[in-house]
Every structure is written in C-alpha cells, then in structure tokens.
Amino acid sequence: MTPGFDPAAATAAYLATISPAAHAKALAYTHGGYWLLLWDAVASVAAAWIVLRTGVLVRLRARLEQRRPRPFLVVFAVLAVFLLADFVLELPWNAYAHWWRERQYGMTSQALGGWLTEQAVGLGVGLVMLTVLMEALYLLIRRAPRSWWLWGTGVTAIFILGVFVLQPLYIEPLYNTYRPAPPGPVRDAVVQIAVASHIPPDKIYVYNGSKQSNRYTANAAGLFGTARIAMSDTMFREGVDVAEVKAVVGHEVGHYVMQHALRDSALLAALALVGFVLTDRLFPWVARVAGAQGVRGIADPAGYPVLVILVAVLGLLATPLVNAITRAAESEADTYSLQHVNEPDGFARALMKTVAYRAATPGPLEEAIFYNHPSVGSRLRKAMDWKAAHPAPPSAPPAASAAPAG
Ligand SMILES: [Zn+2]
Incomplete structure (x- = not known):
C-alpha cells in the first residue's frame, strides 16, 4: 500500500x-x-x-x-x-x-x-x-x-x-502508410515493453493516423504471423509524454499477447x-x-x-x-x-x-x-x-x- x-x-x-x-x-x-x-x-x-x-x-x-x-x-x-x-x-x-x-x-x-x-x-x-x-x-x-x-x-x-x-x-x-517506429525515446520505451512481452520489435509500426483523426490512439491487428501493433503518429509529436505512450502501448500489447482477435x-x-x-x-x-x-x-x-x-x-x-x-x-x-x-x-x-x-x-x-x-x-x-x-x-x-x- x-x-x-x-x-x-x-x-x-x-x-x-x-x-x-x-x-x-x-x-x-x-x-x-x-x-x-x-x-x-x-x-x-x-x-x-x-x-x-x-x-x-x-x-x-x-x-x-x-x-x-x-x-x-x-x-x-x-x-x-x-x-x-x-x-x-x-x-x-x-x-x-x-x-x-x-x-x-x-x-x-x-x-x-x-x-x-x-x-x-x-x-x-x-x-x-x-x-x-x-x-x-x-x-x-x-x-x-x-x-x-x-x-x-x-x-x-x-x-x-x-x-x-x-x-x-x-x-x-x-488507407494509411505504415512504417517502422522512428528512433528516439518513444521507440526505445515501446521496444522495451515489446521485448518484455516476447514481441519482436519489428512488429511495432507507426501510421499516419493524424490524416483521419487527431485522436491519440494505437491498435493491435492481424492474427498469427501478421499480428502487429500500430501507433498513430499523433503519439510521436513534439513533447510527447513517454509514460502515457508506454501505458497505451502496454494496453495494445495486452490485446496482442492475449490474442483477443x-x-x-x-x-x-x-x-x-x-x-x-x-x-x-x-x-x-x-x-x-x-x-x-x-x-x-x-x-x-x-x-x-x-x-x-x-x-x-x-x-x-x-x-x-x-x-x-x-x-x-x-x-x-x-x-x-x-x-x-x-x-x-x-x-x-x-x-x-x-x-x-x-x-x-x-x-x-x-x-x-x-x-x-x-x-x-x-x-x-x-x-x-x-x-x-x-x-x-x-x-x-x-x-x-x-x-x-x-
Ligand atoms: Zn483496447
């Protein structure tokens, strides 16, 4: 406590x-x-x-x-x-x-x-x-x-x-362009979470989600070999809060690991x-x-x-x-x-x-x-x-x- x-x-x-x-x-x-x-x-x-x-x-x-x-x-x-x-x-x-x-x-x-x-x-x-x-x-x-x-x-x-x-x-x-996450503190934090959950870091992508929406969002999609986690580029903007990103990615990793799909x-x-x-x-x-x-x-x-x-x-x-x-x-x-x-x-x-x-x-x-x-x-x-x-x-x-x- x-x-x-x-x-x-x-x-x-x-x-x-x-x-x-x-x-x-x-x-x-x-x-x-x-x-x-x-x-x-x-x-x-x-x-x-x-x-x-x-x-x-x-x-x-x-x-x-x-x-x-x-x-x-x-x-x-x-x-x-x-x-x-x-x-x-x-x-x-x-x-x-x-x-x-x-x-x-x-x-x-x-x-x-x-x-x-x-x-x-x-x-x-x-x-x-x-x-x-x-x-x-x-x-x-x-x-x-x-x-x-x-x-x-x-x-x-x-x-x-x-x-x-x-x-x-x-x-x-x-609908969107998917790229590997760019280097930096956000990627480092995300890779650390992925590795701890036995997810290959190359399964983490960034997409230009800001095109459709200003929402601060990530998602887990795919199944079997195609499963991956994608983070909207809204999470890579200037001055992003890494603790927030980690918490959100931890949630998506949960979907991935528990195979909710x-x-x-x-x-x-x-x-x-x-x-x-x-x-x-x-x-x-x-x-x-x-x-x-x-x-x-x-x-x-x-x-x-x-x-x-x-x-x-x-x-x-x-x-x-x-x-x-x-x-x-x-x-x-x-x-x-x-x-x-x-x-x-x-x-x-x-x-x-x-x-x-x-x-x-x-x-x-x-x-x-x-x-x-x-x-x-x-x-x-x-x-x-x-x-x-x-x-x-x-x-x-x-x-x-x-x-x-x-
Ligand atoms: Zn969710």
Whole structure:
C-alpha cells in the first residue's frame, strides 16, 4: 500500500480537470452517437428497401439467366449494383454523420475529398470481400437449403479469420502508410515493453493516423504471423509524454499477447450462427413486408437487400452484447498494461485525452448498453487502485532520464 494515497480522491482529481464546457461537449457528442447507431440502421434499411422496390435486381437476375443459369455471375452482378446504389443513396447521410459531424466536434480535420476517396476505397474493398463471402453462402443455400446456416457459420468463421490475417497486409495499407517506429525515446520505451512481452520489435509500426483523426490512439491487428501493433503518429509529436505512450502501448500489447482477435473471431462466428438461423426463418416474412416483388426466396440473389435489412436490424439488437464482450477484453488489456508497464498516472493522462469522444462518467445502464470500452471514470479508478496497491519503485537517477535522445 502507498501510505496517504486515496484512490477515490485521485480519480476525482483527474475527472475535475475536465472543464464544464468540455464535459458538456463530450456529453453531446457521446449521446448523439447513441442516436447515430439507430439512424445508421434506419438509413441502411431505407436504402435496401428503395433498391428492393425498384425491382432492378430482379430484372438484372432475369436478364443474366435468360439463356442458362449463371449463379456465380448473378451473385457478383447483384452485389456490384446493390453496393453502388446503396453507396449513392446513403452518401448524404454518411457524409453528415461520419464526416461533417466529426469536423463540427473537432475530431478530424480531414477534407471532404479525402473522406470521399476513403469511402470509394471502402466500396471496392467491400465488393471484393462480400463477393467472396456471398458466393460461398449462396452456393450453400442452393446446395443445402435446410442446413446452409450450419455450414455457412463454418465458412463465415474461416472468412473472418482470413480477414483478420490479411487486414494488416492488404486492407490497412489502402488507407494509411505504415512504417517502422522512428528512433528516439518513444521507440526505445515501446521496444522495451515489446521485448518484455516476447514481441519482436519489428512488429511495432507507426501510421499516419493524424490524416483521419487527431485522436491519440494505437491498435493491435492481424492474427498469427501478421499480428502487429500500430501507433498513430499523433503519439510521436513534439513533447510527447513517454509514460502515457508506454501505458497505451502496454494496453495494445495486452490485446496482442492475449490474442483477443481470436476471441473476437469466435464471437463473430457465434453471432453469425444466430443471425443465420434467424435470417433463415424470417426471410419470407421480411420479404413480404418489404414488398420484394419477384424475389424467389432466400436462394435468389435478387433478394440480397432483404438480407441487408435483416443484418441491419439484428446487428443493432446485438450491440449491447457485442459491447459487453468487447468491454471485457478492453478491461483485461488495461490490467495487462498496469501489471506489465506500471504507469498508472501515464495511463490516467492518456485516458483523459479520450474524454472528448467518450463521456467519462456514464450511468451503469448506459455504460452496459453503449460503451465498447469501460468508461474513463471506471478505468481511472482501476488505475488509481492499482497505484495505491503498488507503490512506484524509486525513480531512475536524473542523469539517465535527462540523457539526450540520439
Ligand atoms: Zn483496447
């Protein structure tokens, strides 16, 4: 125990540094974000419904099948036309909710052109990935109409693992440039943590995250041989607080070491299983309610928008469950950082930089439903409880910390 140190008071002291104006702004941003979950799903359903009502996919499928069945071509053509139509229909909403609003709150300084370019890249990536997945799923629905949901879950699990493995190699470089961390005190500190956790230092990258966001952030991505930790260049700016960086990197190393990506894959596959069973049962009803004229059933790719409607609604309903599981992993990563890096105050200062986009002190129910990380209030308290129980070692001699970085 650290004598005379009160973790509750230390937590309150950190929280008290948030000005009332900053807190009000964070509340508005966070609460508005809850509504965006709903409106995003509504926009998705509305766009799918509009495409369905035009009958364009039914006509496209009929034309492609005029002479002979071409199931693979039909799936690809339907996906290409649907994704493009959906992109255009949802663009005004997405530009408002995910670009203009972010700028209004000062979360990004990205220009509209850069944002649009990334959306277009996302459309291309989405078409490639969905084609791979949906060709397999539609094949299973055609061949095993009664048990496709079971085989489909297996295929989806493999697909998810594939995406996790390939993400750092082929997807993330489409958006950002990744380089080895530049030499200096930040890299030295990070390499020390990595080596202590048996991570090769060449698995640590810096990316130009400041392009999209001013957020102070790092992430662990990849799986098996492609796993790596990436730190936003916002963490390498002038006058950076090394204790903060160490605490944040310790958290990401925790995700890496505990292989949370594998757990996430299993979770997503389990959700896919439930989603597929429900989709199999609900498809005819949703198709009827949505007025899907000419759609022959779940095996008909022209009914793809019906699947989109189901995924949007089921995805929204699954939000609290996904958040609960994600929060548990985040909490474990926090513990890992405290145990292995032991920078509770660096950790606390890094957390204070996130209170602008995740209000610090939600109610318990609000946190349970909407928060994919534990709230800053509870994370601070955990760090201060740790500090109370683990007094810091005597600090290094001044000469060592004042040595010029070379
Ligand atoms: Zn995390």
